[in-house]
Each structure stands twice: as structure tokens, then as C-alpha cells.
Amino acid sequence: MNKSQWIPIIVLRVIAMASTFVATLLMLTSHDSAKVLGMTFQAKYNNSPTLKYFVIVCIITTVYSLATLFIPPKKSWRPVLVLDVIVTSFLISSFSAAVGVGQLGKQGNSHAGWLPICGQVPKFCHHVSASLIAGFVAVIFYFLLLLFSLNNVLNLVAFKA
Amino acid sequence: MNKSQWIPIIVLRVIAMASTFVATLLMLTSHDSAKVLGMTFQAKYNNSPTLKYFVIVCIITTVYSLATLFIPPKKSWRPVLVLDVIVTSFLISSFSAAVGVGQLGKQGNSHAGWLPICGQVPKFCHHVSASLIAGFVAVIFYFLLLLFSLNNVLNLVAFKA
Numbered sequence: 001m002n003k004s005q006w007i008p009i010i011v012l013r014v015i016a017m018a019s020t021f022v023a024t025l026l027m028l029t030s031h032d033s034a035k036v037l038g039m040t041f042q043a044k045y046n047n048s049p050t051l052k053y054f055v056i057v058c059i060i061t062t063v064y065s066l067a068t069l070f071i072p073p074k075k076s077w078r079p080v081l082v083l084d085v086i087v088t089s090f091l092i093s094s095f096s097a098a099v100g101v102g103q104l105g106k107q108g109n110s111h112a113g114w115l116p117i118c119g120q121v122p123k124f125c126h127h128v129s130a131s132l133i134a135g136f137v138a139v140i141f142y143f144l145l146l147l148f149s150l151n152n153v154l155n156l157v158a159f160k161a
Numbered sequence: 162m163n164k165s166q167w168i169p170i171i172v173l174r175v176i177a178m179a180s181t182f183v184a185t186l187l188m189l190t191s192h193d194s195a196k197v198l199g200m201t202f203q204a205k206y207n208n209s210p211t212l213k214y215f216v217i218v219c220i221i222t223t224v225y226s227l228a229t230l231f232i233p234p235k236k237s238w239r240p241v242l243v244l245d246v247i248v249t250s251f252l253i254s255s256f257s258a259a260v261g262v263g264q265l266g267k268q269g270n271s272h273a274g275w276l277p278i279c280g281q282v283p284k285f286c287h288h289v290s291a292s293l294i295a296g297f298v299a300v301i302f303y304f305l306l307l308l309f310s311l312n313n314v315l316n317l318v319a320f321k322a
């Protein structure tokens with residue numbers, strides 16, 4: 001890979017890394033409490049296995065993105081491409097699951113008798129929403145990174161053919 | 162691509178297609194009703210936007226998988242590879258979101274005051290669980306398909322280099 005192919009990849013990776021880092025921070029700092037019928041209840045991200053999964057994947061992705069910035073591009077772009085596919089898949093998976101549960105927190109589901117909780121714990125909901133927006137940015141940039149890397153590889157095949 | 166590269170891709174694609182087809186059928190036929198405090202309530206997949214998203218993606222993936230079986234492999238494997246990345250991403254996304262909501266249906270979330278519903282509507286839950294298992298098989302096989310296609314492309318680069 002030459003410089004014109006490598007620099008956009010670094011830019012995309014840095015933006016994705018910053019997004020997953022921000023998403024992690026926002027989710028880790030999300031807590032709020034509410035009094036319902038005289039009882040205080042705490043809303044925290046680690047009350048939901050799905051939000052915990054999102055945080056774990058965001059942390060791993062941030063560390064992975066940082067590590068790949070120090071890997072020499074010429075030698076190891078093949079394993080990095082395969083690892084990118086795996087990391088992007090987990091990022092999409094954890095983000096989608098968190099959005100699914102976040103949507104329930106915001107709107108509830110009357111058929112299942114699940115009431116929305118955002119009215120009681122608005123601070124928690126704002127943090128989670130902001131974290132999911134950062135997560136969405138990370139998903140988009142990792143997806144673009146993957147398509148760009150794939151395009152480079154396909155061009156290489158076309159060029160060599 | 163030669164025959165030894167193409168046949169495993171067709172096999173993986175047919176298994177993935179069968180899985181998304183089964184997942185769609187199981188989700189579409191999932192319904193149950195329960196009487197709670199004298200009121201009858203219906204449990205259907207289309208009461209949840211997340212499960213609806215899963216069904217829509219499964220239908221699109223089934224049709225796409227079927228269509229790709231009729232595309233001549235030699236000419237169009239490049240756009241198919243990019244489309245595979247997109248389809249796999251949506252499949253992972255919808256499956257993960259559905260699992261996130263399914264887990265809530267099974268175990269509830271005491272912190273949010275969401276009770277599990279599987280005790281009341283077991284038939285519905287069995288169908289959704291079976292559909293998600295079929296969805297998981299589809300995710301695994303589409304993921305393998307992607308890694309296999311990518312491996313073929315990378316070998317092509319190595320071979321031509």
C-alpha cells in the first residue's frame with residue numbers, strides 16, 4: 001500500500017477511535033436516580049447486560065484502533081484487514097443491541113407492559129443517547145474504513161491481473 | 162475465481178439462505194396470547210420494532226442469497242463481495258438487536274421494572290428463540306463466507322504480487 005492509500009485509513013481510524021473513546025466515557029459516566037413511590041432507584045449502564053456489552057466492545061475497539069496506528073502498514077495490512085472485519089462486526093453488533101434496548105428505555109413497549117424510563121431518569125437517558133450517537137459515528141467510520149481497505153485490495157487485484 | 166474457490170462459497174451461501182428463510186418463517190408464525198387480570202393480550206413479533214427489523218433483514222438476505230446463486234461468478238464477484246459486507250453487517254445488526262430485546266423478554270430487567278413475559282406467552286418465546294438460533298446460524302455462515310471470500314482475494318493478491 002502506498003501513502004495515498006494509507007493516510008485516509010489512518011484518518012478514518014483516528015476518528016473511529018475518538019468516537020469509541022467518547023462513547024465509552026459517556027456510557028461509564030451515565031447514572032441517575034429517581035424516587036418512585038418513596039423508593040429510590042438507581043439507573044446505571046451496568047444494570048443492563050446489553051449496555052455492558054457495548055462498553056466492553058467500545059473499550060476493546062479503542063485499544064485495538066490505537067494499537068493498529070503503531071503497526072507498520074506495509075507488512076501487516078492483511079491480518080489487520082481480517083481483524084478490522086471482526087472488530088467492525090462486534091461494533092455493529094453491540095451498537096445495534098444497545099440501540100434496541102435504548103429504544104425500549106425511551107419508548108417502552110405497551111404490549112409487553114414495559115414502561116419507558118427516560119421520564120424518571122432523564123440524565124441517564126441523555127448520557128446513553130449521546131454515547132449511542134458516538135457509537136454510531138464509530139460504526140460509520142469503521143464501515144467506511146472497511147470498504148476503503150477492500151477497495152484498495154480489489155484495485156490491487158485489478159492492477160496485478 | 163476457480164471451482165475450488167467457488168463451490169465452498171455456494172455451499173456457505175445456500176446454508177445461510179436456508180437459515181434466514183427458516184428464521185423468517187419461525188418469526189412470522191410466532192404468536193401467543195395470555196390472560197392477565199382478566200384481560201387478554203396478544204404477543205406477536207410485530208409488536209416490537211426490533212423484531213420487525215430482524216424479519217425485514219432476514220427476508221432481504223434470503224432474496225439476496227437466492228439472487229447471487231444465479232449471478233455468473235467470474236464477472237461479478239467484486240460487487241458481490243461488497244454487497245456481502247453490507248448484507249452481513251445488517252444481518253449482524255438485526256440479529257444482535259433482536260437478541261438484546263429477546264433477552265429482556267426472557268429475563269426482564271428488575272432495575273427498569275420490566276418483567277419477563279416468557280412465563281405468560283411460552284409459545285411465542287419458543288418461536289422467537291428458535292428464530293434467533295436460525296438467525297445465529299445465518300450470521301455465522303455469512304461471516305465465514307465473508308472471511309473465505311476475503312481469503313481468496315488476499316491469496317489472489319499474494320499470487321499476482
